[in-house]
Amino acid sequence: xxxxxxxxxxxxxxxxxxxxxxxxxxxxxxxxxxxxxxxxxxxxxxxxxxxxxxxxxxxxxxxxxxxxxxxxxxxxxxxxxxxxxxxxxxxxxxxxxxxxxxxxxxxxxxxxxxxxxxxxxxxxxxxxxxxxxxxxxxxxxxxxxxxxxxxxxxxxxxxxxxxxxxxxxxxxxxxxxxxxxxxxxxxxxxxxxxxxxxxxxxxxxxxxxxxxxxx
Amino acid sequence: xxxxxxxxxxxxxxxxxxxxxxxxxxxxxxxxxxxxxxxxxxxxxxxxxxxxxxxxxxxxxxxxxxxxxxxxxxxxxxxxxxxxxxxxxxxxxxxxxxxxxxxxxxxxxxxxxxxxxxxxxxxxxxxxxxxxxxxxxxxxxxxxxxxxxxxxxxxxxxxxxxxxxxxxxxxxxxxxxxxxxxxxxxxxxxxxxxxxxxxxxxxxxxxxxxxxxxxxxxxxxxxxxxxxxxxxxxxxxxxxxxxxxxxxxxxxxxxxxxxxxxxxxxxxxxxxxxxxxxxxxxxxxxxxxxxxxxxxxxxxxxxxxxxxxxxxxxxxxxxxxxxxxxxxxxxxxxxxxxxxxxxxxxxxxxxxxxxxxxxxxxxxxxxxxxxxxxxxxxxxxxxxxxxxxxxxxxxxxxxxxxxxxxxxxxxxxxxxxxxxxxxxxxxxxxxxxxxxxxxxxxxxxxxxxxxxxxxxxxxxxxxxxxxxxxxxxxxxxxxxxxxxxxxxxxxxxxxxxxxxxxxxxxxxxxxxxxxxxxxxxxxxxxxxxxxxxxxxxxxxxxxxxxxxxxxxxxxxxxxxxxxxxxxxxxxxxxxxxxxxxxxxxxxxxxxxxxxxxxxxxxxxxxxxxxxxxxxxxxxxxxxxxxxxxxxxxxxxxxxxxxxxxxxxxxxxxxxxxxxxxxxxxxxxxxxxxxxxxxxxxxxxxxxxxxxxxxxxxxxxxxxxxxxxxxxxxxxxxxxxxxxxxxxxxxx
Numbered sequence: 001x002x003x004x005x006x007x008x009x010x011x012x013x014x015x016x017x018x019x020x021x022x023x024x025x026x027x028x029x030x031x032x033x034x035x036x037x038x039x040x041x042x043x044x045x046x047x048x049x050x051x052x053x054x055x056x057x058x059x060x061x062x063x064x065x066x067x068x069x070x071x072x073x074x075x076x077x078x079x080x081x082x083x084x085x086x087x088x089x090x091x092x093x094x095x096x097x098x099x100x101x102x103x104x105x106x107x108x109x110x111x112x113x114x115x116x117x118x119x120x121x122x123x124x125x126x127x128x129x130x131x132x133x134x135x136x137x138x139x140x141x142x143x144x145x146x147x148x149x150x151x152x153x154x155x156x157x158x159x160x161x162x163x164x165x166x167x168x169x170x171x172x173x174x175x176x177x178x179x180x181x182x183x184x185x186x187x188x189x190x191x192x193x194x195x196x197x198x199x200x201x202x203x204x205x206x207x208x209x210x211x212x213x214x215x
Numbered sequence: 216x217x218x219x220x221x222x223x224x225x226x227x228x229x230x231x232x233x234x235x236x237x238x239x240x241x242x243x244x245x246x247x248x249x250x251x252x253x254x255x256x257x258x259x260x261x262x263x264x265x266x267x268x269x270x271x272x273x274x275x276x277x278x279x280x281x282x283x284x285x286x287x288x289x290x291x292x293x294x295x296x297x298x299x300x301x302x303x304x305x306x307x308x309x310x311x312x313x314x315x316x317x318x319x320x321x322x323x324x325x326x327x328x329x330x331x332x333x334x335x336x337x338x339x340x341x342x343x344x345x346x347x348x349x350x351x352x353x354x355x356x357x358x359x360x361x362x363x364x365x366x367x368x369x370x371x372x373x374x375x376x377x378x379x380x381x382x383x384x385x386x387x388x389x390x391x392x393x394x395x396x397x398x399x400x401x402x403x404x405x406x407x408x409x410x411x412x413x414x415x416x417x418x419x420x421x422x423x424x425x426x427x428x429x430x431x432x433x434x435x436x437x438x439x440x441x442x443x444x445x446x447x448x449x450x451x452x453x454x455x456x457x458x459x460x461x462x463x464x465x466x467x468x469x470x471x472x473x474x475x476x477x478x479x480x481x482x483x484x485x486x487x488x489x490x491x492x493x494x495x496x497x498x499x500x501x502x503x504x505x506x507x508x509x510x511x512x513x514x515x516x517x518x519x520x521x522x523x524x525x526x527x528x529x530x531x532x533x534x535x536x537x538x539x540x541x542x543x544x545x546x547x548x549x550x551x552x553x554x555x556x557x558x559x560x561x562x563x564x565x566x567x568x569x570x571x572x573x574x575x576x577x578x579x580x581x582x583x584x585x586x587x588x589x590x591x592x593x594x595x596x597x598x599x600x601x602x603x604x605x606x607x608x609x610x611x612x613x614x615x616x617x618x619x620x621x622x623x624x625x626x627x628x629x630x631x632x633x634x635x636x637x638x639x640x641x642x643x644x645x646x647x648x649x650x651x652x653x654x655x656x657x658x659x660x661x662x663x664x665x666x667x668x669x670x671x672x673x674x675x676x677x678x679x680x681x682x683x684x685x686x687x688x689x690x691x692x693x694x695x696x697x698x699x700x701x702x703x704x705x706x707x708x709x710x711x712x713x714x715x716x717x718x719x720x721x722x723x724x725x726x727x728x729x730x731x732x733x734x735x736x737x738x739x740x741x742x743x744x745x746x747x748x749x750x751x752x753x754x755x756x757x758x759x760x761x762x763x764x765x766x767x768x769x770x771x772x773x774x775x776x777x778x779x780x781x782x783x784x785x786x787x788x789x790x791x792x793x794x795x796x797x798x799x800x801x802x803x804x805x806x807x808x809x810x811x812x813x814x815x816x817x818x819x820x821x822x823x824x825x826x827x828x829x830x831x832x833x834x835x836x837x838x839x840x841x842x843x844x845x846x847x848x849x850x851x852x853x854x855x856x857x858x859x860x861x862x863x864x865x866x867x868x869x870x871x872x873x874x875x876x877x878x879x880x881x882x883x884x885x886x887x888x889x890x891x892x893x894x895x896x897x898x899x900x901x902x903x904x905x906x907x908x909x910x911x912x913x914x915x916x917x918x919x920x921x922x923x924x925x926x927x928x929x930x931x932x933x934x935x936x937x938x939x940x941x942x943x944x945x946x
Contacts, residue, residue, distance in 0.1 A: 145405065
């Protein structure tokens, strides 16, 4: 995984500097103040420049440092395929793949991802050229309202990679054996992605088909 | 077009497109994240600002003072709207509580302010600076203690009675008298209530997540005090509703008010932690059920009483409704009583009435069957009725309930169920099977559409119908394709815009059948116009393969539109067939569970639903509706409960971490069987609803399976291990 910046600090250094500057460390190109003013504004938001590669394209942004990766994608890059279901890391609708690992993009600030490679649902496939997982979701009707779907698909793609990379889960019985695909494994690993429409049974069929094809 | 006599043969019966399990036509958009939901319309409102809602931190009382000065001075803030500066607001026909509180507060997290800023981060930050002084008033929050004060609701039919229940019950050979409770539940759809509002002069456009476009257009107008014609609602994709988006909610009104104050478009999504208390929920119930039977298990007497609560002016949870229709029995009564509670507004959630009603009734049936010494499948079969038991002259339009039970029992291996509960042990697991009936009425609603055959040969369908995950896009496309003899890929379906003809909308499982019937009506008119253009008889012409076949000649449809598009608009209205016949949908749910003998952990291993719900317009999307409903039923059975803080009057677990819903690990592979049937009394589509049938009875089937596994009966939902762990047999 690429480091988020070039600066090296010890944990003690970070603690000494205090909580306020931690964000600044993660985002070295700090810009004082923004252009916005309130009805009688007294202070201005802290912004920072951040660059990342999203779906293969370089993005250079200047963001309020409070902006989550999710809101950077949706509100600043207009990549609205990634959904905001709870904004608290409880539902999984905002799942994206950052440097090969799936994360909840609502639980991480955009400025923490300098130099990262981000793949969103738009980066997996487009209508007319669907990723195999997207096509399997269509075939097995692995969705209904469609709102959790991009997160489910990003998670599903990453889950198969995790199993391939021999990363164990909570239900892996034998940590010394190679991780393998099973219903129990997939259900456990997918359980951070809530589908209130209840398409789980179909989602599983879609993932199983792609896993079978990939094996 | 009026539907007042049962359907005969019509073009839908060709079943070249309708009835086929085709993939959803919106699938490629939804799976690539390119279907636009309400809060993500940078395409139409590129310069919108952001609103953040402040919710009341008291349940009842009034705002003494509200200080927005700090918030207004915060960076990026464009406006702060409260009841003080919002202007005069009305209340929608479908709302019980007002959507902007102040000075009076009616429930916890009722919106009291919206802070509008340039960015989301600024709005969120500034919202913390709104300071509200409240005077808290004493409220009533506990249904059990308010039960004694409950009164007969004014509307509907709170009391029904046929025969002499008391006498028959007293004389019955076998009796059951048991009380069940169901908790408050939350829709918890994945997409928060969200709206982008934009004003152009005195005209308002709302891109919003709403199931009922026309109802809500009217209620937005009424709330804001502007003419309905000045409001446009656009709701093409909705990230789940389940009844929670039937009505206008605070997101829409706060966005509209915020946009007016800020002088530019404003986007508002209700923050997830506000949703459970700010919006509506399925109200808790206390239900008493009494059943008296003969020694042989014939029901002589059946009574179902239900208590629920709501805000002043609200209504009851109609949990007794299925008991009026589901089982035979000459002596019967139902009653509903409503307490005034100061909790957030109670309202419809997927299968209102029947969902919680069947949670109780179907445990009661399991209990009485055991008392009689009968298999619960056989007990239900024995007490089937083919007529409305309150009015035996009124038949069901179709009722293949017994076939559902028999088919399911056979397919599920019901004969392997041990009649003696708690008697099957496999290693650490106690195993059990459960069954319950599924029942939900079929409602038909007026619905219209506009269809246009374009010169290119493409067919465009426009209706304000919504697709909340139900598959409306696809079945509407299939209907239009069938009617015009076109392949599905030559049809474009446009939904969810109030500038389109008014549809049935999505609710009460009426949407699929009613909206396609409206499209059918419009297509009949379009066929007539095309036939006229081609000089053939519309009644005998066959629309097939992109051609019109008449008088042994085959003419391409495109010939009719060589001179320009042909447009037709019509709708379907209904006569009294739903009064002359009882229209309902039926099913049977079968569940297998295992319960850890030591810890009480419950796992569901198998689920099967058998449904009889008229013609299934698309078996793939209909099956998804049913498995989704079964999943929500598992939630109702095992985990879903809004926990009431009885001192302060709010739902404590108001987010998705604490309000638990089923996840992947909770749900096994699910089987669904649809009986092959048509119901010509329902509509020319001969279809009925299915999306709510799927949830009715599921929770009881799970609870009955847990009883069969453990021998411990739990009558208070959800069935959590704390309610039975101490009664489990010794390990």
